[in-house]
Amino acid sequence: MTTILQQLYQVQTRIAAAITAHQRTPDSVQLLAVSKTKAASSILTAYQAGQRQFGENYVQEALDKIIALRDDCPEISWHLIGPLQSNKTRAVAEHFDWVQSVDRLKIAQRLNEQRPADLAPLNICIQVNISQEANKSGVLPEQVAELAEQVSQLPNICLRGLMAIPEATDKVAQLTAQLVELKQLFDRMTEKYSTVDTLSMGMSNDLELAIECGSTLVRVGTAIFGTRHA
Numbered sequence: 199m200t201t202i203l204q205q206l207y208q209v210q211t212r213i214a215a216a217i218t219a220h221q222r223t224p225d226s227v228q229l230l231a232v233s234k235t236k237a238a239s240s241i242l243t244a245y246q247a248g249q250r251q252f253g254e255n256y257v258q259e260a261l262d263k264i265i266a267l268r269d270d271c272p273e274i275s276w277h278l279i280g281p282l283q284s285n286k287t288r289a290v291a292e293h294f295d296w297v298q299s300v301d302r303l304k305i306a307q308r309l310n311e312q313r314p315a316d317l318a319p320l321n322i323c324i325q326v327n328i329s330q331e332a333n334k335s336g337v338l339p340e341q342v343a344e345l346a347e348q349v350s351q352l353p354n355i356c357l358r359g360l361m362a363i364p365e366a367t368d369k370v371a372q373l374t375a376q377l378v379e380l381k382q383l384f385d386r387m388t389e390k391y392s393t394v395d396t397l398s399m400g401m402s403n404d405l406e407l408a409i410e411c412g413s414t415l416v417r418v419g420t421a422i423f424g425t426r427h428a
């Protein structure tokens with residue numbers, strides 16, 4: 199427990215330092231705590247320290263935690279950041295606040311149809327395969343504009359921005375080039391859509407570089423909750 203709190207504060211400190219170092223506006227970068235494979239009790243610990251946004255990758259695992267924490271953590275905003283299959287869209291539309299991993303219209307349409315009328319529109323980010331790796335989820339950079347236009351017209355969906363998982367590489371120049379390209383795609387979207395305000399990039403190992411390149415939401419798992427064993 200102490201460890202999670204200490205690590206959460208360390209991550210908050212890293213974010214604040216990067217904001218200062220790169221002359222970003224205070225509060226312009228939010229923290230998504232990625233809790234996949236971690237127990238509901240770990241989420242509760244972070245929640246009680248003020249953390250409100252949590253990211254999960256696996257729908258069923260997430261649903262179990264969402265239901266378990268419903269009463270204790272009423273203010274959590276749940277983000278799906280893992281791949282989403284058609285047969286799971288209903289549960290996601292009913293229980294999540296955000297889906298960051300949308301990479302085809304069909305999924306967005308199903309989420310739109312299945313979003314309960316008494317809930318706010320579902321927030322969506324388009325996932326971009328910025329490194330253009332063959333077996334990776336996400337649309338190619340040149341496909342972003344068309345999907346954004348289609349998604350922006352769905353009434354129960356709120357188009358918020360872009361998400362990417364850059365290549366796992368030690369080559370800083372290569373990684374930087376990908377983050378910069380994503381920022382350029384994002385800037386074009388913000389000119390067109392007033393709802394777009396979220397550039398989701400940066401994880402435990404590269405959050406400083408992502409903030410330097412314009413990230414507004416870093417997704418941090420290991421640095422808060424420790425190594426995943428699952």
Ligand SMILES: *Cc1c(COP(=O)(O)O)cnc(C)c1O
Binds near residue numbers: 402403417418421
């Ligand atoms: C697991 C995961 C993260 C968190 O990665 P860490 O390196 O543990 O911080 C962020 N984004 C996505 C999409 C993930 O699947």
